[in-house]
Amino acid sequence: YASGQGGNEVLVVATTTSLEDTGLLEEIEAAFEAKYPNIDMQVISAGTGIAIEYGKRGDADIVLVHDREREEELIAEGIGTERNPFAYNYFYIIGPSDDPAQIRGMNAAEAFIKIKDEGEENPDLVEFISRGDDSGTHASEKKIWDATGLDYSKTIQTGKWYVESGKGMGDTLMIANERQGYTLSDSGTFLSFKAETQLEILISESEELLNVYTAIPINSNLVPDTNIDAADKLVEFLLSSEGQKIIEDFGIEEYGQTLFTPLKNGPKPINYI
Amino acid sequence: MSEIIEGIYQAINLILTLNPEMLEITLRTIYISLSSTLFATIIGVPLGGLINFKTFKGKRGLVNIIQTLYSVPTVLVGLFVFLLISRAGILGELNLLFTPTGMILCQTILIMPILVGFTINALSGVEKNIEDLAMSLGANQFQTIYTIMKEAKYALMGAVILGFGRAISEVGVALLIGGNIRGFTRVITTTISLETSRGNIALSVALGIILMLIALVINLILNIIQEK
Amino acid sequence: MSEIIEGIYQAINLILTLNPEMLEITLRTIYISLSSTLFATIIGVPLGGLINFKTFKGKRGLVNIIQTLYSVPTVLVGLFVFLLISRAGILGELNLLFTPTGMILCQTILIMPILVGFTINALSGVEKNIEDLAMSLGANQFQTIYTIMKEAKYALMGAVILGFGRAISEVGVALLIGGNIRGFTRVITTTISLETSRGNIALSVALGIILMLIALVINLILNIIQEK
Amino acid sequence: MYLLEIKDLNKKYGNKKILENINLKVKTGINLGLIGPTGCGKTTLLRLIDLLENPTSGKIIFDGINTSYSKKDKLQIRRRMGMVFQKPLTFKGTVFHNVAYGLKIRGENKDQVQEKVYRNLELLGMDEYAERNAASLSGGETQRMALARVLVTEPDLLLLDEPTSNLDPLSREKIEELILQLKKENKTTIIMTTHDLIQGQQLSDEIVILNHKIFQIGKPEEIFRKPQNQFVADFVGVKNVIQGQAILTSEKLTMIKKGNITLYSSEKGNGKVFASIRPEDISLSLEKLDNSSLNKLKGNVIQIEDVGAIIHLKVKVDSEIFTVYMTRKSFLDMNISIGETLWLEFKATGVHLFQ
């Protein structure tokens, strides 16, 4: 089937790469278009920054992102109508299996401090690969650094151990694999890449690692020509039991485990506001 | 390197099974890249001809600028066109963003300098006297240019093939302007880039091989055209 | 379009303030793209010369394949070299992945077909008789080829400039093989791509303008060399 | 009527004056020979006439139309002319394609093109070559093709730049006949350059001697018999030129003195003049004969040159050397050898004077 044909109403969805790369949106698109045959859902996956830019310029009708601060900014500017969290998962702290900084069992903030200390001491052995691209994942990394009490912008200047890849998640994982360094990854991308790397999940399910995906329709009053109706329908669909079921089941077939937890129907994460 | 063998295997498989989605992406890839090449050729070659044959002040500088544009990064062209055709842009009304038409527009702009520049290169290789010969035999300006182009057709076809190569292999514009929308603007290169970021390296290699096969077939066809 | 004006403004600003990070990225960009162009020229031009002058079976086919390689997507070359030089690859020992050296290697491979192909194009434009003239005057094979290259230097320089343009504007290889690591393999195009994904369009435009300025200066220098 | 008028034409390349002050009128239907040494501007002049180059100053008027005015008319005028270039030039492709070119761009229909091309190729003995790759033709074949290429368009003015330089004598003769026929049957006006003086003389109604400037315009016999100046005399190979002091002795006779030599001419002259005697106007005898020739000079044979049909002798008279032509037969009959003393005789009407 091709979504370019049939539909006479177009819904442009700008999304961060992690949702598209896992393949979740493909399934959602299929189901959504089956339900609304006259809507053609078009998914644009891009970095968080440019995805939001697409929204601001009216090129997208709805954005799916995972960066709370910027999401709230968007609402505050009146460009987004409202945040609709529809799924979550946890970031993983990934690293070489011999775990040279010995962070296994720690929480995220502790692990970051350990990596920094070991890295400053022994930059040939311990490295942290940051996406450094202002993506949702990068924003979460910064939040964790904030939680350690260290000043982020000073921390990253402290030596060779902190490497900025400036790239997407998949590429950053490849770099981490090549350099045998640590990194922060969303679960979906890591599971896709696991086979290609010799890296392991060292820390998961720490409180700071929560990763919430939100759908924000673009305000048609402020940004003309956007298809707010279809956007609302997509939100409605994502939060419907049908949509939530798709999210819940996604990944079992391919990875033997779920990648996302539905936020409306599923169990709420700890300390979720 | 096992991924390469795996990639070849998958490529054969994709071709043999005639995967409908693959077929659709392939046809779109051909459509978009051929269209951009066609437009860029129709505009760029005569333009190059004009620049080559006219003597004017600053010609040298103009050629330098055109050659400099060989270096224009696709993202820059992409951004430029994006700003132009995004809803907030001057041509926002036309709704060209995230459409194949937008991609064709942008790729046409992208490969234009190559076609203009190499047209100039190709034509300047033709003996000056051939121009005189054509004119002396009564050719008007257009016919003269056409004649010289025929003399340089081998080099010109090289430029066209290069332009096509750049268009079909290009990914920056395809992503930024096309958006890699499945079933609508997804082409082979953007699929490769998606599959790579998904970690499906063998599949990427397979797609790359298919792209090369398409390019080979089209080059052969262009070469046959040139022979005539 | 305000981003473009903003971009120009930022570009001027970046240049005037001599931002050290910007300077470093710029120098690296020039280093990597010039090196690849140099290597590709040193290998590709004589190779093209050889192919042009030898008559052998399947020559036509070989030229077709070379022209097809104009279409090779950078990601594909990137992937190929990646598989070669990544830890698990045959050349993994050399630790070339995510290094400038690796980038130079890969870009050299990437622009090689252009240099070989357009060398053939340029040389085949030289009158066959010039070859005879050189040989008749006692030129050996090498001198003959060199002479014909001098006759075609304008077209050859076009190919070199194009190769350079492709190298400096290229982003796929730079990302995949270089990795866009700050302070180590980050070049202008990868920075543009990063800033674009960050949504910093004006900054991307500014960087693009700087890239074009670099290309312009280098083209001017190449043109001066050609004149000699 | 004049088909072509050239007025005060000048052409410079850089600072180098190639053509200076050219004034020329070419009548419709005549055959004008353009003769001059290498690099004298012949090709340049033809290119200017064919409107391929712009004059530095001056006017070219074709059939009454000033070509420097009407830019748009240039094409129309050029289509009424045809030029065969000195340098052999071919379009890539077959001989047929080359010859058909001028017709195709004039939009003539296929059948007509086919017919005309073959007719003209035949005319030049090139019909068997129609499907050959033009680049592989020999020098002479290329030249004939180039002529066919121009003739198909039936030009009013034909510009030929050394059209037979690469041809063997037989082919050359054919082309020469063709040129004469064109003039006669098609009333084509022809301007041709040639280095072959005999050809120039045989084919041309009028000859222009050019060396950046025009040195003489005239009928062939005028040029060859009565060169107006030293340059023309030298160039057309007037052999026996003697510079001397002239005194008009009577209404009909000039006496010219140079050292011990005294010459009589039936042309008028005074002061410093050049006198020339055509070699074939001089007869030789072993003894001084008593006849009506006014000029009788005694000299020694210093060189004998066998040029096939004719023997060239150089005879030294006082400090001057005379060239004399004679048939092999009389040469053998007189049994002449080097060092021999001979008498040269020629009539006063055979002595031409110029400055």
Added chain:
Amino acid sequence: MYLLEIKDLNKKYGNKKILENINLKVKTGINLGLIGPTGCGKTTLLRLIDLLENPTSGKIIFDGINTSYSKKDKLQIRRRMGMVFQKPLTFKGTVFHNVAYGLKIRGENKDQVQEKVYRNLELLGMDEYAERNAASLSGGETQRMALARVLVTEPDLLLLDEPTSNLDPLSREKIEELILQLKKENKTTIIMTTHDLIQGQQLSDEIVILNHKIFQIGKPEEIFRKPQNQFVADFVGVKNVIQGQAILTSEKLTMIKKGNITLYSSEKGNGKVFASIRPEDISLSLEKLDNSSLNKLKGNVIQIEDVGAIIHLKVKVDSEIFTVYMTRKSFLDMNISIGETLWLEFKATGVHLFQ
């Protein structure tokens, strides 16, 4: 010694035989003229000799070395030869650069290059052009530059393909002198093609008449006086050729009959033969004279052609037309006009027989 030997050489382009069974020996130091009609394979033969092309079969032996064997020797051999191409060819750049080329690639030092280039340019009157863009030269200038370009390398064997076709008579004479001088002073062996039969005759020690095959090899006078076959006779312009029936009447005399014409020749012949009489060997008289000439024919003047130095007459005798040359002087003295009846006389030694 032979500098060049060609054995059983054949060259085809596709199915077309261009050269057939060429056998030729060229002695060191001689000047060989290569003459033949357009497209007869002259250029092809020179290119084969210069090792620019490979023969279809046969051998070319240069100075004792079989050139088809030793691939590596080819360059060395080619460096001992020099060729001036028929088609004007120039490298981009100045005249100096063009002429210096051969020396530079031989690695000669700068001063030497400078000295030799200027010496040779001067030799050809081109020294003022050294810094000019070679592409802007006129036809004749290009040809002279091409000659200089080859001469700087002082070749043992010089191959000249129509070296004077674009030159005016004066420049041509200079080049001809230069060629003779090269032969004399440098002992350069020269093979040159020419369409100018007079040039061929004057410059060559030996002449080859080529038309895909070799039709005759011989000294110029042999070729021009005693063509071995109809092709050569036609080609070198033997004018008066009569095909008749020959009977050997005595040891020293052959009688040839054609219609009412009877000719006597001092050469031997029998059966069907061609007889030729050189136009300048025929003398004319108004009445039948009583002298020793065996051949006396009566005819009518049908054409008078004025070719400058010499008058060409065509005289019809029975059904044959004879060409006769005479000087202007005797032409005027005899006051000949068209239709006039004349007697042609020539000796039996002037009648050459061939098949």
